Amino acid sequence: MIKCGVVGLGDMGSGLAKNLIAKGLQTAGFDLSEQRMNAFTEMGGQAAQGPADVGRQVDVVFVMVMTGDQAKAVILGDGLASTLQPGSVVILSATIRAAEAREIADGLAGSGIDLIDSPVSGGFPGAQGGTLTMMAAGSDAAMEKARPAMEAVSKTIHKVGTEPGMGQTVKACLQSLIGGVFSATFEAAVLAAKAGVPGQVLYDVVSTSSGGSIAANTALEKIIDRQFVGTGSQISTMHKDLTISLDLARELGVPLFTATAAMQLFQAGKTKYPEGDNWIVTRVLEEIVGAELKR
Known part of the structure; x- marks a missing residue:
């Protein structure tokens, strides 16, 4: 069974984590807010010290932050990319500019880490209820590996392409x-x-x-x-x-x-x-x- 992670545990990310845990998937998470981290551990999540620490523990990780700059900081450099193993999958579920999603994909090139560009729709009720609609762009192999995690949080998964930026x-x-x-x-x-x-x-x-x-x-x-x-x-x-x-x-x-x-x-x-x-x-x-x- 895959191990999952969530970086960004706000209104949307907390819903992702809640439904991953409910499906029996081991889930590590990180947020800058101590209050959100406490709520996450109370629901059964494993608290991490930062994005890199999440990466050490997971096979598939959702990134649910607000901006493209935040997504790049979380994923690239000394973020998730520094600790995720080749074959791992990053699901970019935040809504950012298509060009920023492509920048992230370029930053991951050669690492063996797959990126699924998959913003979501359904808002707070969809996130908390596990009924989000996903607009996913990624390879068949990455989609197949991440499918248990995606199905745990989504009612409808649309494959909208293979290239980063198409989801956005x-x-x-x-x-x-x-x-x-x-x-x-x-x-x-x-x-x-x-x-x-x-x-x-x-x-x-x-x-x-x-x-x-x-x-x-x-x-x-x-x-x-x-x-x-x-x-x-x-x-x-x-x-x-x-x-x-x-x-x-x-x-x-x-x-x-x-x-x-x-x-x-x-x-x-x-x-x-x-x-x-x-x-x-x-x-x-x-x-x-x-x-x-x-x-």
Whole structure:
């Protein structure tokens, strides 16, 4: 049985670790937060002293950090690459720029360590519930070796390519769509509030109509219950993801009108409420019109 690791034990990484352990996979982990490390050991994980220490103990390791610079620091140099054995697999589950994923792959060249570029979708509920969607780009051999770990945390694994960066590219396309859906939902919620439509009525109609979706339904639920903080969907993450989508679009010369508008709404929410979650953008709009949507 393979030995697994997780570097980055926040809202998403803690879910990965939880489900790996639940499947009976020996799991080592590291996070800079002492509180997160304590929670990890309480669930049965093996605490490591740093990324290199994780690498000494595992065959397959998930990297779930926030930025490309963090991912490079964790994996390359004196990080995981310094201790992982040839034949080991790094699963880059963080969302970063495609070019950064390629830089990491270049840094691992010749080491015998395989990289699977596989950002995920499903957010906090998917991570904690083991139902994430994975967008995986890697060799057949690496995918086969890592499959028990990937199946422990994911309900749906899509192989989107073999080259590093393809997973991140697909994720950038997906996030441009999700950002637009969220933004349209926030605006619809504020329109309903100003018009005097009860939140429960709007939710019931949207969630059973062609306008409903997991993203829209989740956003509306959080809005009408006034749950704007601590839901596991921190606004900084979506802001970062939309930045990646728009940067890719600029590189390729693709106009993204809707995603650009979404980015400005998320920028407003992040500036006004930096500790809030995605849905807090609605509060910015509600404050403009002087109405709130409640259940």
